[in-house]
Amino acid sequence: MIGRNHNSSLRLAATSLLASSAVAQSNFTCKSSGTGTTYNATSKYLGCYLDPSVSILGAVKLSTIAMTPQLCTSFCGARGYSYAGINFGTQCFCDVAPNFSNAKLVDDTKCSSKCYTDPSQRCGATYVESLYQVLNPQGNASTGSASNNYIPACETSPLCSHQVCNTSLSTADRVASLVGELQLEEKILNLVDSAAGSGRLGLPPYEWWNEATHGVGSAPGVQFAHMGSNYSYATSFPSPILTAAAFDDPLVRAIDEVVGREGRAFGNGGFAGFDYWV
Ligand SMILES: *[C@@H]1O[C@H](CO)[C@@H](O)[C@H](O)[C@H]1NC(C)=O
Ligand SMILES: *[C@@H]1O[C@H](CO)[C@@H](O)[C@H](O)[C@H]1NC(C)=O
Ligand SMILES: *[C@@H]1O[C@H](CO)[C@@H](O)[C@H](O)[C@H]1NC(C)=O
Ligand SMILES: *[C@@H]1O[C@H](CO)[C@@H](O)[C@H](O)[C@H]1NC(C)=O
Ligand SMILES: *[C@@H]1O[C@H](CO)[C@@H](O)[C@H](O)[C@H]1NC(C)=O
Numbered sequence: 206m207i208g209r210n211h212n213s214s215l216r217l218a219a220t221s222l223l224a225s226s227a228v229a230q231s232n233f234t235c236k237s238s239g240t241g242t243t244y245n246a247t248s249k250y251l252g253c254y255l256d257p258s259v260s261i262l263g264a265v266k267l268s269t270i271a272m273t274p275q276l277c278t279s280f281c282g283a284r285g286y287s288y289a290g291i292n293f294g295t296q297c298f299c300d301v302a303p304n305f306s307n308a309k310l311v312d313d314t315k316c317s318s319k320c321y322t323d324p325s326q327r328c329g330a331t332y333v334e335s336l337y338q339v340l341n342p343q344g345n346a347s348t349g350s351a352s353n354n355y356i357p358a359c360e361t362s363p364l365c366s367h368q369v370c371n372t373s374l375s376t377a378d379r380v381a382s383l384v385g386e387l388q389l390e391e392k393i394l395n396l397v398d399s400a401a402g403s404g405r406l407g408l409p410p411y412e413w414w415n416e417a418t419h420g421v422g423s424a425p426g427v428q429f430a431h432m433g434s435n436y437s438y439a440t441s442f443p444s445p446i447l448t449a450a451a452f453d454d455p456l457v458r459a460i461d462e463v464v465g466r467e468g469r470a471f472g473n474g475g476f477a478g479f480d481y482w483v
């Protein structure tokens with residue numbers, strides 16, 4: 206369990222260590238000020254729902270251990286979605302309308318997962334959704350569009366002006382620069398699969414848990430868009446034990462080239478991460 210209050214003295218120590226290393230401010234390709242950095246959703250709580258197939262909302266999703274109702278409603282509202290819901294304590298889903306066909310309104314106590322970074326608030330529960338209506342969405346997302354307004358973090362401010370985005374540097378130097386800028390609590394919140402990133406630096410949350418053992422599949426980091434949209438499905442090959450039984454190396458390579466290409470496409474579109482359990 207990661208909480209906000211365990212380490213304030215350690216955090217002070219880390220902050221003073223970091224204070225001496227000034228951040229190099231420079232311009233790389235800052236194309237956007239970042240979605241939702243100034244926008245703050247206002248919302249109305251609609252209740253707690255059993256959501257056994259995670260199907261109330263499902264256009265886009267965000268997974269982070271730093272999830273709160275305010276973060277979720279602002280994430281959804283900034284993308285033009287009027288509904289936002291939190292499941293599993295960490296996962297936020299957005300849509301233009303709720304689909305209650307496989308859901309059931311239950312007592313608020315069933316939404317029993319405390320939000321990790323703000324335990325005074327509830328972040329749904331396992332297959333249970335805390336549902337909100339966003340009262341001031343920015344624009345109006347349409348069901349047919351699979352766009353989730355994904356912009357690479359190094360093209361958005363403020364991260365774009367940090368050396369981690371300087372492609373002239375080696376990967377090791379870029380990583381060292383980023384890690385050197387993180388405060389202790391931020392480091393802790395990035396040691397889990399639903400990594401929080403850093404709102405302060407503009408580093409977005411990142412969900413490491415993506416799966417593709419025999420094709421890009423359901424996982425906390427993978428979002429399949431509505432049927433008929435791009436990213437609504439991926440090729441599902443036979444399970445690995447069957448493929449292995451063919452004793453055919455070129456077949457395995459041919460399958461994995463497709464899996465790799467589709468995984469990359471999901472990542473490029475912002476519908477999955479770039480690392481997979483395979
Ligand atoms: C990027 O890194 C290179 C290599 O260290 C450096 O020469 C250059 O000034 C950096 N660019 C910016 C915009 O800071
Ligand atoms: C860097 O970005 C700032 C703010 O967008 C802009 O005013 C400035 O001209 C840019 N500097 C360079 C060297 O591109
Ligand atoms: C966003 O609004 C909520 C209340 O609706 C408020 O508690 C919070 O401080 C606001 N955050 C920002 C960044 O303005
Ligand atoms: C609502 O969800 C059900 C099953 O969960 C699905 O069969 C149905 O197509 C959905 N309706 C809409 C309008 O998406
Ligand atoms: C968004 O557009 C749809 C279809 O045009 C409409 O039914 C819906 O009410 C709109 N939502 C908002 C919040 O304006």
Ligand SMILES: *[C@@H]1O[C@H](CO)[C@@H](O)[C@H](O)[C@H]1NC(C)=O
Pocket residue numbers: 349350351433434435
């Ligand atoms: C899928 O993406 C392609 C390329 O961006 C676009 O031309 C097409 O309209 C999209 N299809 C749907 C159903 O959104």
